[in-house]
Amino acid sequence: VSNVTPKSTGIPKSKGxxxxxxxxxxxxxxxxxxxxxxxxxxxxxxxxxxxxxNARIIRVNCTGRIDMSFILDALYQGADGVLISGCHxxxxxxxxxxxxxxxxxxxxxxxxxxxxxxxxxxxxxxASAAEGDVFTEGVTKMVERIKKLGPNPTxxxx
Amino acid sequence: xxxxxxxxxxxxxxxxxxxxxxxxxxxxxxxxxxKLEIVYWPxxxxxxxxxxEALPKNSIHIGLVEGSCRTNEDLHxxxxxxxxxxxxxxxxxxxxxxxxxxxxxxxxxxxxxxxxFLKVETIDEGRIPDENVPGFTESIKPNPDIVPVDLxxxxxxxxxxxxxxxxxxxxxxxxxxxxTKTVCDECPLEREEKRITKFHRTHEGKIxxxxxxxxxxxxxxxxxxxxxxGAQCPxxxxxxxxxxxxxxxxxxxxxxxISALGAIADMTPxxxxxxxxxxxxxxxxxxxxxxYLSKIRDKMSRETK
Numbered sequence: 001v002s003n004v005t006p007k008s009t010g011i012p013k014s015k016g017x018x019x020x021x022x023x024x025x026x027x028x029x030x031x032x033x034x035x036x037x038x039x040x041x042x043x044x045x046x047x048x049x050x051x052x053x054n055a056r057i058i059r060v061n062c063t064g065r066i067d068m069s070f071i072l073d074a075l076y077q078g079a080d081g082v083l084i085s086g087c088h089x090x091x092x093x094x095x096x097x098x099x100x101x102x103x104x105x106x107x108x109x110x111x112x113x114x115x116x117x118x119x120x121x122x123x124x125x126x127a128s129a130a131e132g133d134v135f136t137e138g139v140t141k142m143v144e145r146i147k148k149l150g151p152n153p154t155x156x157x158x
Numbered sequence: 159x160x161x162x163x164x165x166x167x168x169x170x171x172x173x174x175x176x177x178x179x180x181x182x183x184x185x186x187x188x189x190x191x192x193k194l195e196i197v198y199w200p201x202x203x204x205x206x207x208x209x210x211e212a213l214p215k216n217s218i219h220i221g222l223v224e225g226s227c228r229t230n231e232d233l234h235x236x237x238x239x240x241x242x243x244x245x246x247x248x249x250x251x252x253x254x255x256x257x258x259x260x261x262x263x264x265x266x267x268x269x270x271x272x273x274x275f276l277k278v279e280t281i282d283e284g285r286i287p288d289e290n291v292p293g294f295t296e297s298i299k300p301n302p303d304i305v306p307v308d309l310x311x312x313x314x315x316x317x318x319x320x321x322x323x324x325x326x327x328x329x330x331x332x333x334x335x336x337x338t339k340t341v342c343d344e345c346p347l348e349r350e351e352k353r354i355t356k357f358h359r360t361h362e363g364k365i366x367x368x369x370x371x372x373x374x375x376x377x378x379x380x381x382x383x384x385x386x387x388g389a390q391c392p393x394x395x396x397x398x399x400x401x402x403x404x405x406x407x408x409x410x411x412x413x414x415x416i417s418a419l420g421a422i423a424d425m426t427p428x429x430x431x432x433x434x435x436x437x438x439x440x441x442x443x444x445x446x447x448x449x450y451l452s453k454i455r456d457k458m459s460r461e462t463k
Contacts (some may be wrong), residue, residue: 064421068413072450076457104420106427111412111437115264115451117458154457 026080026146030055030139031070033063035093037085037127037135044132051136052143055083062086064097068108071122078155081121081146085138088126098126120145121152163219163329166198166210167249168239170232170301171259172225176250177201179315183322190322193329211238218243220328223301226252226260226447231292233304240305245328248300248307249321251314255403255411256447258314260298263452264438266459267296297456300448309334313386314401314444320386336406341380341398345389349373352422357433360397367395372422377440382414401444410450412441 032038038059044051060066063086071082084105086098105124112119123142127135169177183190196203197218198210221243227233240246248254256263262270271294276284301307311324311334327334342349349370358375365371371378371392379400380392391398404411416437423430434440438451446452 068417069410069450072410072413072454076450076454100420102420102427103423103425103430104416106430107416107419107434107437108413110431110434111416111441111451114436114438115455117451117454153461154454156461 024147024151026054026143026151027078028055028081028083028139028142028146029074029079030057030083030085031060031063031066032057033086033093033098034059034061036087036091036129037125039129040085040127040131040135042132043129044136047132049132049136051139054143054146055139062092062094062097063101064092064094066101068104071108075117075121075152076154078152080149080152080155081123081142083138083142084122084124085127085135086124088128091128118149120149162193162195164197164217165194165220165222166196166218166239166243167201167222168198168210168224168235169201170223170225170235170253171228172250172252172257174201174224175315176222176224176313176321179313179318180321182318184318186318186322190325190329207235207238210235210242213242215241216244219245220325221246222249223247223253223307224249226257226298226301227295227304228259228298229292229294233295234292236301236305240307245308246305247309247311247324247328248302249311250316251312251401251403251444253301254310254312254448255445256298256300256452258444260300260445260447260452261439261442263297263446263455267294296459297452298447299456300445303448310336312336312384312403316402317387317390319388337385338405338407339385340405341383341385341387341389341392341402344385344387345370345380345392347371347392353424354422355424356429357423365395371395371397377434379415379441381418382408382411399443400441403445403448410448411445412438412449412451415441 032041041057063084066084074082086101089099092098102124109119125138127138198205221239223236223239223246227236251257271286275286278284302310311320313320324334347370348368350373352373354375356375357377360376365376366374376397378392378397380398382404383398383400384402384405386402400411404414408414438446442449
């Protein structure tokens with residue numbers, strides 16, 4: 001996440017600091033599955049639904065493709081939160097990828113809890129291709145949660 | 159005369175089990191020993207630290223470092239070894255990945271010292287030793303994260319054959335690469351389609367010694383563990399604890415394990431959570447220091463200071 005330089009994203013360097021001073025804007029990495037949630041996020045965009053701009057979306061073919069080390073690496077590199085959004089149970093394009101994700105996610109949360117890292121920094125939600133509103137709400141709530149938690153302590157300078 | 163290579167073997171905080179495994183090469187030692195000139199090996203030869211420090215830079219052909227840096231003295235010894243050795247080998251899981259005692263990275267040093275020296279049930283008036291001791295490091299890091307190493311030979315301990323293979327390769331100036339296979343690839347037990355509905359502790363039920371232990375619901379970590387040991391434990395109907403660490407392609411041992419378990423467990427999230435009351439101990443027995451979790455915690459405590 002942190003490797004993206006302002007130059008490569010086309011955002012002027014000063015933008016991050018032009019916001020109100022002291023206001024914490026979380027950086028959230030969102031993994032969306034191609035068949036449901038990514039289309040849902042797209043729908044939210046084309047329907048002009050309003051949501052905080054804090055989520056950076058990575059499209060994956062299925063939430064079952066997400067290796068747990070991706071999520072841990074994101075937290076290690078300083079992401080304030082990781083959101084995983086997939087198809088509803090039973091709707092998976094590959095029949096059961098989302099259920100596998102759910103089982104992995106459960107174990108990941110207990111690992112994070114035991115290691116002393118807030119498990120609230122990761123969140124799993126279901127949003128179908130027709131549910132732009134569910135996706136919007138998920139992102140909004142995630143941002144609220146992370147704002148309460150504060151920045152990822154691994155990030156330099158808070 | 160046979161051309162000899164200068165070798166140094168060092169023990170940091172560890173159980174010295176890797177030395178045992180080396181000695182267990184047994185009669186093959188007769189082939190290896192004449193090719194070696196031991197310049198430092200406190201377990202066997204009476205050299206002192208100042209002897210090692212007095213050696214010129216890069217004067218040791220092969221340096222083997224066992225154990226991890228729990229004390230500042232370990233840290234010093236590791237750095238001296240790096241300076242004096244041409245080829246430095248992280249020998250054993252402690253050296254390569256932090257070892258069993260890196261599970262202590264779940265707590266801060268202060269908590270650990272209090273638990274160990276003040277709150278032990280068998281002690282009345284405890285005190286934290288502070289005189290004539292080197293002092294502890296804040297957390298355990300894998301040695302390759304502290305100094306560059308040229309070769310990693312994991313194992314708790316590496317088997318005698320592993321050590322012999324690695325040493326022979328080094329003596330003959332040949333490359334020694336870790337295998338990409340897993341313990342499952344070496345395991346003789348019979349495998350079926352996996353659908354696990356309940357996990358058992360090792361003492362529960364009766365293990366069928368001919369069938370895959372994971373299929374029977376015992377947490378055998380062979381699928382995510384490097385195949386160096388010859389599947390010793392599963393062959394004796396004992397689940398693999400993952401003490402050799404992951405194969406080279408895997409970044410995080412525990413992450414790989416839970417990724418795989420999620421795919422084969424036919425259980426509700428609640429059941430799954432209850433099945434592993436100590437996930438770090440179960441999934442990172444000998445390599446917690448090299449996990450993302452431990453590194454995140456390290457970074458966190460550094461940033462908050």
